[in-house]
Amino acid sequence: QVQLVQSGAEVRKPGASVKVSCKASGYTFTDYNIDWVRQATGQGLEWMGWMDANSGNTGYAQKFQGRVIMTTNTATNTASMELSSLTFEDTAVYYCARGRAQLIDFWGQGTLVTVSS
Amino acid sequence: QSVMTQPPSASGTPGQRVTISCSGSSSNIGSKTVHWYQQLPGTAPKLLSFNNNQRPLGVPDRFSGSKSGTSASLAISGLQSEDEADYYCAAWDDSLGGFFAFGTGTKVSVL
Numbered sequence: 001q002v003q004l005v006q007s008g009a010e011v012r013k014p015g016a017s018v019k020v021s022c023k024a025s026g027y028t029f030t031d032y033n034i035d036w037v038r039q040a041t042g043q044g045l046e047w048m049g050w051m052d053a054n055s056g057n058t059g060y061a062q063k064f065q066g067r068v069i070m071t072t073n074t075a076t077n078t079a080s081m082e083l084s085s086l087t088f089e090d091t092a093v094y095y096c097a098r099g100r101a102q103l104i105d106f107w108g109q110g111t112l113v114t115v116s117s
Numbered sequence: 118q119s120v121m122t123q124p125p126s127a128s129g130t131p132g133q134r135v136t137i138s139c140s141g142s143s144s145n146i147g148s149k150t151v152h153w154y155q156q157l158p159g160t161a162p163k164l165l166s167f168n169n170n171q172r173p174l175g176v177p178d179r180f181s182g183s184k185s186g187t188s189a190s191l192a193i194s195g196l197q198s199e200d201e202a203d204y205y206c207a208a209w210d211d212s213l214g215g216f217f218a219f220g221t222g223t224k225v226s227v228l
Contacts, residue, residue, distance in 0.1 A: 062216070105167070109161055
């Protein structure tokens with residue numbers, strides 16, 4: 001079965017960076033994209049961008065361009081998302097998800113990132 | 118900020134039918150397929166309906182999606198207590214360079 005297992009919770013200070021990883025199994029990793037979505041406490045879902053696991057092509061939401069880097073490692077079927085210049089407003093649960101043809105179908109369990117001084 | 122609008126809440130008693138609306142525009146719902154996600158408390162979202170009205174394997178046929186013009190809706194028939202969750206519509210949006218847009222979300226309560 002499709003599984004996306006994410007790394008554990010992180011705490012960072014304002015201005016720092018954080019990297020969240022996501023290990024995929026149960027499907028051919030390079031046949032799909034990995035999307036990243038975040039959710040602040042009590043708020044809705046916010047799409048951050050996608051990465052084609054085969055080609056390495058990326059597409060980032062305008063809000064995050066210049067501040068986010070998405071990568072994949074096809075040898076380990078792992079995707080990563082690094083967000084820099086963190087502010088308190090970046091405190092959220094970050095999800096990786098499997099995507100293709102403008103559809104997200106399976107989600108990781110989420111990683112809580114807390115920005116605190 | 119979301120570009121697709123949903124009512125903040127909806128409710129019903131067990132067995133009732135509840136419908137959630139999702140209002141978008143020509144750059145998203147009007148030209149793209151619509152998907153729906155269910156998010157139970159404290160868990161990751163789960164795909165409930167895709168490509169306007171298709172159900173993934175394992176999703177009960179009590180859940181049905183539809184689309185008309187720049188709006189979409191999700192109907193839940195035979196409401197059950199375990200349906201109490203947040204529901205989000207979603208679609209690709211061709212504006213701003215292209216992005217995956219989510220609706221504002223609807224909290225469904227079972228009375």
